[in-house]
Amino acid sequence: MTTGTAAAVRLDHVRRQYGETVALDGVSLEIRAGEAVAVMGPSGSGKSTLLNLIAGLDRPSAGRVTVQGDDLTGLDETGLALFRRRHIGMIFQFFNLLDDLSALDNVALAAQLTGTPAAQARRRALDLLDELGIGDRARTYPAVLSGGERQRVAVARALMNRPAVLLADEPTGALDSHSGEQVMDLLLDLHQIGQTLLLVTHDVRLAERCAGRVIELADGRVTAERTLEGHP
Amino acid sequence: MSAVWSVALAAVRRRRLQSAILALVVLCSTVAIVVALGLLEASSWPFDRTFAEQRGAHVVATFDRATVPDALLTRTAGRPGVEAAAGPFGQKALTVADTRQSLPPGPLTVVGRPGPGGPVDRVDLWTGRWAARPGEIVVNRPVEPLFSDLVGATVRTREGMTFTIVGLASSVSRTAEAWVTPAQMRTMNPTATQMLYRFTEAGDLRAATASVTAGLSPSGVQSYLTVKQDVSRTASAYLPFLVGFGLLGLLVAVLIVANVVGGAVVAGQRHIGVLKSLGFTPDQVMAVYLVMVLLPGSAGCLVGTGLGALISQPLLHRVFAGTGAAIGLGVGWWAYLTALVGVPAVVVLAALVPASRAHRLSAAESIRAGGGRRSGRGQAIQHLLSGTPLPRSVSLGLGLPFARPGRSALTLAAIVLGVAATTLATGLFRTMTAYGDTAQRVGHVHSVVHVGRPDQIRPKLGDAAIEALLRAQPGVRHVTADAWIDVRLLGHTSRIKAQFLRGDAATRGDVVVAGRYISGPGEVAAPSAFLRRFGLRVGDRLTLALGDARTQATIVGEVMDAANDLVIASWPTLTALDPGRSATQYEVRLAPDADVETFHAAVKAAEPGLYPRTKSQVDQNSVAVIGAASFFTLILGVVASLGVFNTVVLNTRERRRDLAMLKSIGMTPRQVTLMTVTSMAALGVLGGLVGVPVGIASHRVVVLAMMEAAGLSAPAILLDVWHVAALAALVVAGVAIAVLGAFLPARSAAALTIAEALRTE
Ligand SMILES: Nc1ncnc2c1ncn2[C@@H]1O[C@H](COP(=O)(O)OP(=O)(O)O)[C@@H](O)[C@H]1O
Ligand SMILES: [Mg+2]
Numbered sequence: 001m002t003t004g005t006a007a008a009v010r011l012d013h014v015r016r017q018y019g020e021t022v023a024l025d026g027v028s029l030e031i032r033a034g035e036a037v038a039v040m041g042p043s044g045s046g047k048s049t050l051l052n053l054i055a056g057l058d059r060p061s062a063g064r065v066t067v068q069g070d071d072l073t074g075l076d077e078t079g080l081a082l083f084r085r086r087h088i089g090m091i092f093q094f095f096n097l098l099d100d101l102s103a104l105d106n107v108a109l110a111a112q113l114t115g116t117p118a119a120q121a122r123r124r125a126l127d128l129l130d131e132l133g134i135g136d137r138a139r140t141y142p143a144v145l146s147g148g149e150r151q152r153v154a155v156a157r158a159l160m161n162r163p164a165v166l167l168a169d170e171p172t173g174a175l176d177s178h179s180g181e182q183v184m185d186l187l188l189d190l191h192q193i194g195q196t197l198l199l200v201t202h203d204v205r206l207a208e209r210c211a212g213r214v215i216e217l218a219d220g221r222v223t224a225e226r227t228l229e230g231h232p
Numbered sequence: 233m234s235a236v237w238s239v240a241l242a243a244v245r246r247r248r249l250q251s252a253i254l255a256l257v258v259l260c261s262t263v264a265i266v267v268a269l270g271l272l273e274a275s276s277w278p279f280d281r282t283f284a285e286q287r288g289a290h291v292v293a294t295f296d297r298a299t300v301p302d303a304l305l306t307r308t309a310g311r312p313g314v315e316a317a318a319g320p321f322g323q324k325a326l327t328v329a330d331t332r333q334s335l336p337p338g339p340l341t342v343v344g345r346p347g348p349g350g351p352v353d354r355v356d357l358w359t360g361r362w363a364a365r366p367g368e369i370v371v372n373r374p375v376e377p378l379f380s381d382l383v384g385a386t387v388r389t390r391e392g393m394t395f396t397i398v399g400l401a402s403s404v405s406r407t408a409e410a411w412v413t414p415a416q417m418r419t420m421n422p423t424a425t426q427m428l429y430r431f432t433e434a435g436d437l438r439a440a441t442a443s444v445t446a447g448l449s450p451s452g453v454q455s456y457l458t459v460k461q462d463v464s465r466t467a468s469a470y471l472p473f474l475v476g477f478g479l480l481g482l483l484v485a486v487l488i489v490a491n492v493v494g495g496a497v498v499a500g501q502r503h504i505g506v507l508k509s510l511g512f513t514p515d516q517v518m519a520v521y522l523v524m525v526l527l528p529g530s531a532g533c534l535v536g537t538g539l540g541a542l543i544s545q546p547l548l549h550r551v552f553a554g555t556g557a558a559i560g561l562g563v564g565w566w567a568y569l570t571a572l573v574g575v576p577a578v579v580v581l582a583a584l585v586p587a588s589r590a591h592r593l594s595a596a597e598s599i600r601a602g603g604g605r606r607s608g609r610g611q612a613i614q615h616l617l618s619g620t621p622l623p624r625s626v627s628l629g630l631g632l633p634f635a636r637p638g639r640s641a642l643t644l645a646a647i648v649l650g651v652a653a654t655t656l657a658t659g660l661f662r663t664m665t666a667y668g669d670t671a672q673r674v675g676h677v678h679s680v681v682h683v684g685r686p687d688q689i690r691p692k693l694g695d696a697a698i699e700a701l702l703r704a705q706p707g708v709r710h711v712t713a714d715a716w717i718d719v720r721l722l723g724h725t726s727r728i729k730a731q732f733l734r735g736d737a738a739t740r741g742d743v744v745v746a747g748r749y750i751s752g753p754g755e756v757a758a759p760s761a762f763l764r765r766f767g768l769r770v771g772d773r774l775t776l777a778l779g780d781a782r783t784q785a786t787i788v789g790e791v792m793d794a795a796n797d798l799v800i801a802s803w804p805t806l807t808a809l810d811p812g813r814s815a816t817q818y819e820v821r822l823a824p825d826a827d828v829e830t831f832h833a834a835v836k837a838a839e840p841g842l843y844p845r846t847k848s849q850v851d852q853n854s855v856a857v858i859g860a861a862s863f864f865t866l867i868l869g870v871v872a873s874l875g876v877f878n879t880v881v882l883n884t885r886e887r888r889r890d891l892a893m894l895k896s897i898g899m900t901p902r903q904v905t906l907m908t909v910t911s912m913a914a915l916g917v918l919g920g921l922v923g924v925p926v927g928i929a930s931h932r933v934v935v936l937a938m939m940e941a942a943g944l945s946a947p948a949i950l951l952d953v954w955h956v957a958a959l960a961a962l963v964v965a966g967v968a969i970a971v972l973g974a975f976l977p978a979r980s981a982a983a984l985t986i987a988e989a990l991r992t993e
Contacts, residue, residue, distance in 0.1 A: 057509055078513040085511030096506045098239065100246040105238065112235035113511050141246075157510070 007066070008033040008165055008196045009054055014063035016049050016220075023049040025220035026063070033164070036197040038207035041217035047200040050217070051167050054198065055088050056080035068164050085114050089158030093170040095150040097142040103129065103153045104138040110160035121160075128156040132186065148179025155186055166190065168199045172206060184209060236516050239507065240523035250496060253878040254525060255532035260871045261489050262536025262575050263543060264864065269567035270544040279404065279460045286354045287316070288405040289428035291441050294323060294452040297425050304448060305427050313440050316351035316430040322414065322422030327390040334385035334397065335371065342369070343408035343426055344417025352428040353405050359383060360399030366416040369395035372409050374402050393420070406459050424451065488653075488875040489575070490582035491646050493525045495879050521587040522580055529579035537571045547863065629910030640915060643970075646879040647919025648926060650872030651966040655927025656934065657865040658962070662953035663935055664861050670792060670949070676741025677712075677847045678828055679820040684841040691841025695814035698839065699735065702818055705834050707826025710736035713815035715806060722775035722782065724766065727797075730756075730776060732813075734803035739821055742800065745947040746770050747789035753804030756785045759793035776801070776809065783808040792947055819847075873969045876919075880912050880973030908978035909971055916970030920963030927962075928954065 009031040016024040023046045031037050039047050052058040053065050056072050065072045068087050075083060089110075097106050107125035112118060129135045132152045142150055151171060158166055168187065172180035180203075187210050191197050201207055207214050208228060216224040244251045282288075295305065302320045309317035322344040328335045348357040348370075355372075360383045363370050369387060373379040379400055387395045401411070407428060412420075431440040437455050445453075507517050622630070633640035669675075681702060684690050691698060695713065702711045713734040721728050733740070738749055742757070747770040750757050756774070763769060772787050776799075785805055806813055822831060832844040935950055 055509065078515065081508065081511050081513035081516070084509070088511075090509050092509075096509065098242070098503065098506060100242040101239070105242065109235055109239065110510055112238065113516075118234055118238065 007031065008035070008068060009198065010064075010066040011050075011053070012064045012066075014053060014060045014065060016046070016053060016058065017061045022220050024053070024060075027217075027220070027222055028063075029215060029222065029225075031165075031196065031198060033196050034194045035213065036191040036195075036199065036211045038211035038214045039198065039200045039217060040202065040204070040207060040214055041223075043202075045217040046220040047217055048169055049220075051090075051169050051198065051200055054165070055090055055167055056083055085110075085161060087164040089161065089163035089166045091151070091154050091158050091166070091168040091171045093173040095142070095147075095154045095174075097150055097153060097157075099142050102139050102141055103134070103145065103149075106142070106153055107156045107160055110157050114161055125156065125160065128159060129153070132156050133182075146179065147175045148182055151175060151179070151183050152186065155183070159190070165196045165198060168197070168201075170200055170202065172201065172203060180206075235512070236519045236523065240520045240527070243503075243520070243524045244527050249881065250878065251528040253874055253881075254493065254496065255528035255535075257871055257874045257878070258489055258529045258532030258575060258579065259536040259539070260867050260874070261486070262533050262571050263540040264867045264871070265575065266537055266540025266567055266571050267544045267547060267863065269570060270540075270548055270564075273564055273567060282404040283456065283460070286356065286404050287352055287430060288456055289318075289353050289407060290431050290434045290437060290456050291429045291444075292405060292407050292452075292454040293427045293429065293441070293445055293450040295320075295425045295427070295448060296451050297322070297423055300425065300448050302425065305425060308427065308429075308444055308448070311444050313431050313433060313443055314429055315432045317427060318350045318352040319427040320425045321345050321427075322417035322420070323408070323424040323426045324417065324420050324422040326393065329388045329390050334382055335387050340387075340389070341409045342417070342420075343411050344414040344420075344422070345408075345411045346414055348401055352430050353403055353407050355401040355403040355407075357399055357401040360397070362399055362401075363411060363413045363416070364398075365413065366419070367395055368398045368412065368416075370399040370401050370411045371397055372403055372406070372411075373400045404459075405456060406454070486578050487649055488646075488871050489529075489578050490585075491642070491649065491875050491879065493529070493579055493582035494586045495642055495646075495882050496521075496525055496583075518584075518587045522583055525579055525583045526576060530576055533572060533575040533579075536575070537568055540571065541568065543863075547859070626906065626910045629907035630914050631911075633911055633915055640883075643876075643879045643883050643912075643915055644919050644922075646876045647916055647966055647970060648923040650876045650969070651920050651923025651962055652927035652930065653872045654865075654869045654965070655924050655959070655962055656931050657861075657868045658958065659927065659931035659953055660934065661861045661865050663931070663950045666949050666953060670741070670743050676739060676821060677819045678822045678826075679831060680845050680847050681818040681820060681835060682843040682845065683814075683816055684843060689841045691839050693839055693841070698842065699815070699818065701838055702820060702835065705831055707823045707831060708820055709823050710739040710821040712737050712740050712819045713803070714817050714819060715803075715813055715815050716817075717778065717806070717813065719809070720777040721766065722777050728762075729795075729798045730806075731798060731800050732803050732806035733800060734815065736821075737800075737802075740819060743792040743947050743949065744789045745792050747787070749789055749791075750800060750802045751788075753802055753808070754783070754785045755788045756799045756801040756805065757789040757791045758787055758799045759795050760790055761793070761796035762798060763787070763790060765796045776805070778809040781809045873965075876966070876969045877973040880915075880970050881977050884908055884912070884974050884977040905975070905978045909974050912970045912974035913967055916967035917963070919970070920966035923966060924959050924962055 007030045009029075011027055011029050014024055014027045015022070025046075027046075027050065039050060041047055049058065053060055053072075054067060056065075056067075056075065060073065067083070070083055070087075072080065072083070097103075098109070101109065104122060104125050107128060108118065108121040111121035111124060116124075126135060126138055129138050129152075132155060134149050134152050134156075137145060137149055137153075142153070145153065151174075155171075171187070172183050175183060184206050187197065187199065191210055197210065199207070199211060211228065213225065213227050215222055305320040308314070324342050326340045326342055328340050347362050348355045357370070359380055360370070371382060371387075373382065382397050382400060385397050387397060389395075395412070405428070407426065429441075429444060431437070431444075433440060434456075437457065441453055441455075504517055504521075507520065508514075512520070633643075681698075683698070693701060699711055699713050702708060715732045717730050717732065718727055719730045733750070738751075742749065744757070745760065747757070756776075758768070768774065768787060770787050770790055774785055774787065776783055776785060783805060785801060791800065820831070822828065828846050832846070835842050835844045931953075932951060939950070
């Protein structure tokens with residue numbers, strides 16, 4: 001919102017190939033700061049691959065990925081890890097919480113990684129969990145949380161370092177409709193306070209509610225792009 | 233760093249079973265390693281080390297005090313070839329009275345010495361102090377806390393003297409049984425004088441001694457070689473086996489620690505992906521995994537070192553107890569240090585290999601790996617199995633190992649290693665028992681009858697009459713007459729011993745490894761070590777010399793014995809050298825129902841000049857050594873089982889999601905358990921079938937190498953130690969451990985509600 005047209009994420013002719021399979025085939029796109037974009041497409045079309053490339057979890061076979069002005073292709077593994085801590089928050093379909101840690105510690109961990117002392121990290125984590133309505137579940141372990149609760153813990157963890165870009169890979173895919181609804185509201189709220197958001201989903205409703213722009217992928221290519229009404 | 237710590241700590245805390253198994257495996261392995269190192273240290277020529285440390289006497293010479301004045305002896309220290317000398321010290325043999333206190337009754341050789349130090353024989357005064365005034369005595373005892381009680385005790389002698397024990401000292405040269413002050417010795421009217429010599433050149437002891445004592449005619453000369461032989465006789469026979477067990481213990485412990493640690497890291501793949509997506513650097517991920525295995529690993533190592541210290545001391549003492557050596561058998565600090573530093577290092581190394589894979593693995597891929605991709609091969613095999621008439625849960629279980637070939641390979645490796653190690657250990661144990669039985673001639677000779685020495689009652693009967701007398705006793709089956717005689721081997725400078733045998737020599741239980749046993753005149757059989765030492769072979773001829781007499785003999789056989797200075801020869805060979813010689817002992821085999829004591833009483837009654845002794849059928853030393861072997865067999869078995877159990881538990885846990893999926897399509901909990909257990913039982917059977925031959929093969933390699941090292945040719949009895957039933961039991965044990973390791977987590981997975989299991993990836 002503040003930086004106007006500055007690109008938070010930029011892909012130039014990105015290609016990603018796994019052996020014979022071409023997961024992404026020459027994708028170029030740009031996401032402005034404060035924008036919320038939904039990526040849609042059939043399964044196997046390359047959505048997760050796209051997200052992983054932006055998060056620096058994976059490297060393109062060709063092309064260039066730039067996030068917040070950093071060219072990811074130029075970073076080594078450690079550089080990518082530091083980049084993720086600073087700029088990226090990730091949410092997965094299957095939550096990917098650490099089963100060994102309580103909800104609170106899962107969230108606090110993200111801040112601890114950036115050097116925040118444990119006590120301070122916990123305080124902020126508890127605040128976040130409260131905000132997301134699951135402060136009372138802070139001391140429990142992921143195994144006993146419901147799917148919706150787990151996803152909210154995952155969201156809290158992703159937001160912990162105030163990431164420039166929030167990446168969500170089918171965040172409601174494993175949830176019942178009620179929990180899915182709650183997570184959707186959460187993402188919408190985040191977008192409205194200016195969070196840059198890239199959302200992969202099958203769910204047209206989710207896309208329409210949260211995103212201002214939809215990118216369609218098929219067979220690793222961008223096949224359509226449309227801007228939705230009523231969004232910045 | 234704090235993020236790394238909290239993740240690693242949480243992982244250790246929440247994976248209690250896995251951490252506990254890791255700690256336990258490391259603990260057992262560390263105990264085995266400490267004991268093995270102690271064993272290796274104790275076996276590496278304890279005599280030589282102590283001898284060098286104490287500047288032991290190469291020769292202890294005694295002189296008649298009446299004919300050789302001290303002044304002459306003092307001058308011998310300056311003679312050529314003498315590196316150092318101590319003495320002259322007065323020496324007197326006292327007789328301890330039977331007071332049922334302190335020292336056992338009987339003769340006690342006492343020497344007057346001013347202190348424990350000096351240029352030669354620096355005895356180890358390990359408790360108390362040296363005698364300072366008359367009435368005080370220091371007693372020679374090995375370093376063994378048990379003896380400490382002796383300090384302060386009173387010793388009375390038949391000569392009417394009374395001493396208080398003020399200290400205990402240990403002399404590796406066995407120069408005296410007790411020491412008093414020189415002043416006290418003078419009042420005791422010593423009959424002999426003692427001189428202790430170290431030579432610059434100890435190669436030819438006889439010549440060196442002769443040159444130093446020239447013109448003084450010593451009344452006694454004790455060579456350090458005699459003492460040394462005595463000390464290492466029992467230990468050395470078993471040494472190759474003990475060393476073998478020690479090395480085996482080290483190797484297996486290291487391999488299994490590596491397997492368990494590696495398994496823990498491999499199992500954490502998805503966890504690694506999550507950490508990376510959060511922004512953990514590759515190095516931090518490695519650090520998490522290293523800390524995660526090092527915490528329980530170090531705990532196990534610490535406790536294991538402590539336990540090892542507790543166990544190894546008494547174990548080593550038992551093993552080497554028969555030697556009677558005045559040697560402290562401490563496990564050196566280096567052994568503990570090696571365990572304390574080495575074991576965690578092994579843990580770290582074992583973790584580094586898979587952890588560095590995690591380091592390289594792209595985060596996107598680690599996360600995907602949690603999703604349970606199936607290999608095409610796995611699907612093909614499942615398809616094949618589904619066509620069989622087996623119950624579906626069994627055929628599914630049989631196909632499971634192929635779905636994750638990597639994990640299955642690790643599990644299989646653990647089972648093969650476990651079964652092979654246990655097979656090898658059992659085989660070594662049996663080989664050693666067979667070896668001990670051979671050395672003891674168990675079942676072949678029950679009694680050895682000595683002819684009275686000059687200081688004992690001399691027999692009235694002649695050689696032939698004694699043999700006839702023994703044969704005439706009821707219950708006697710076989711009698712072999714032996715004469716042990718020092719002979720020379722023509723063409724060689726060193727002296728050897730020949731054991732000439734008459735009578736039923738073939739029943740003595742000598743094990744022939746090549747050629748045949750002696751049967752006629754001019755035939756000898758020699759131990760492998762002897763043949764190797766002199767570069768001889770079966771079929772070669774040699775010339776034996778005794779005094780001026782010579783006789784030719786043919787080596788007709790190679791026998792199993794570690795001696796390198798001994799040949800066994802037929803009696804006519806001795807007759808050819810000296811017809812006047814007679815047997816010095818008779819080896820007797822009795823009928824199975826005959827009583828040895830009755831036989832002995834009858835012999836003693838018929839001829840008081842004979843001294844019969846029961847030939848022990850169970851050697852105390854071999855019992856102790858076999859105890860050490862059992863210890864290793866047991867601990868290796870436990871470690872191997874834990875390794876297998878751990879791998880199977882991990883493997884089954886990882887499949888929880890698959891299991892839930894199967895339940896969601898209608899599998900009952902019972903079917904889930906059956907399927908999981910079947911999958912591991914299949915691996916167990918395979919592992920057992922591969923592990924047993926691997927164990928047998930390595931047993932062969934190890935035994936051959938050990939026998940080679942000991943200079944022995946291995947006869948079949950040491951290699952063919954296998955019983956089909958025992959081998960089958962080993963395979964069954966492998967399967968049982970795998971099934972148990974699968975059953976527990978499978979049951980808990982089966983009990984999960986589907987939704988819950990599906991949620992936990
Ligand atoms: N690590 C990988 N190794 C091999 N193939 C992969 C890998 N990741 C993705 N793919 C393949 O790339 C294509 C796109 O996958 P993905 O991005 O996960 O699709 P989506 O998220 O849209 O369902 C698929 O065909 C998938 O099988
Ligand atoms: Mg996807």
